[in-house]
Amino acid sequence: MSIKDHLQYLKDTTVKEVDVRSAHQQFADNQSVLIDIREKDEVKSGSPTGAVRISKGLLEMQIENIVLHKQQVVLLLCASGNRSVLSANSLAQMGYENVFSIKGGYKNWKDSGLPFEVPKMLNESDNERYKRHLLIPEIGEEGQMKLLNSKVLVVGAGGIGSPVAWYLAAAGIGTLAIIDDDVVDKTNLQRQILHTNDSVGTSKVLSAKKRLEALNPDINIITYKERLTKENVDHIIGVYDVVLDGTDNFNTRYLINDACVKHKIPNVHGSVFQFEGQVSTFWPSKHENAPCYRCLYPSPPPAELAPSCAEAGVLGVLPGLVGVLCATEAIKIIAGFGELLIGKLLVYNALDWEFDTFEVQKDTQCKYCNSNKNTEYPEYVEYEDTCTL
Ligand SMILES: [Zn+2]
Known part of the structure; x- marks a missing residue:
């Protein structure tokens, strides 16, 4: 059978097609995912505005990260509407029930005057700096662009916030914000690796900014030398794609949870106590069974049971490990690959080298x-x- 006959056969039997105007309408109504499956070289001169861009060869591997459930409407677009027929057939075989190939592809889209954009591409310096990311198919240029276009808020420039911020700056998070109202104390240096001896007595966020800019001058570092409060939290948190909770007190921890749930922002949570570290992602808007921090711990322990932060001990490297796990999770959320810790609590114990993952149920009364x-x-x-310690 010639390729032309094969395409015709697929159109006659399994693959549903849609014209560009109906596809655009459906996409504009927020009812579908539009995926441009052309190669990088084809996409660089233009692609439908808001489309996800994954080349045909990577589509099957990455589809799970983009399409939330098998019934969701998926619109596939290639150059002229042939490759998208083949991909639509593959996705149908994988169990996706509502996949459509867009007739006439990008040529028709553009000729019909539908909105398109010229995607930002990496420059030479980016290609060099992020080369080891670009070589991983799960990240590649597409994923690196997502990182560069993302905005992440790290709450606390302390034991957990330090490695989080270091690695996110290195990874090329385009806008990295840090909030902390504290100054560097000598007792911090045992674990808070963003700060050095010469920053003792100075503001933690300014000390952090100095080091992070030295590491990666191409990203935007924003600092807030204040505490998160009921009054400022909506204003600060609302603009970020991901929030990392590396805080050391319950008041801020619950505030982060409540504000992130309200603004539908993923909350990557890390905490440590002596030899034990915990990591989870709370993102209830992601799917209906996803819990929030309050589903796990409805309210803080009574004040008389919690130590003051100055009294609590912690193995210095432990927040380092927890912070690296949190940074990994943030990168996975933004670049869109792998499994996330939604509904799972990862617990690490440095004494016996044990990593355990526990399920966290959503509290239907929360x-x-x-x-x-x-x-x-x-x-x-x-x-x-x-103190959470
Ligand atoms: Zn909840």
């Missing part, structure tokens, strides 16, 4: 992550300032 348009979102709560 009034934070179960709130919807018909119920008022709960007010932010101010707790006594107790």
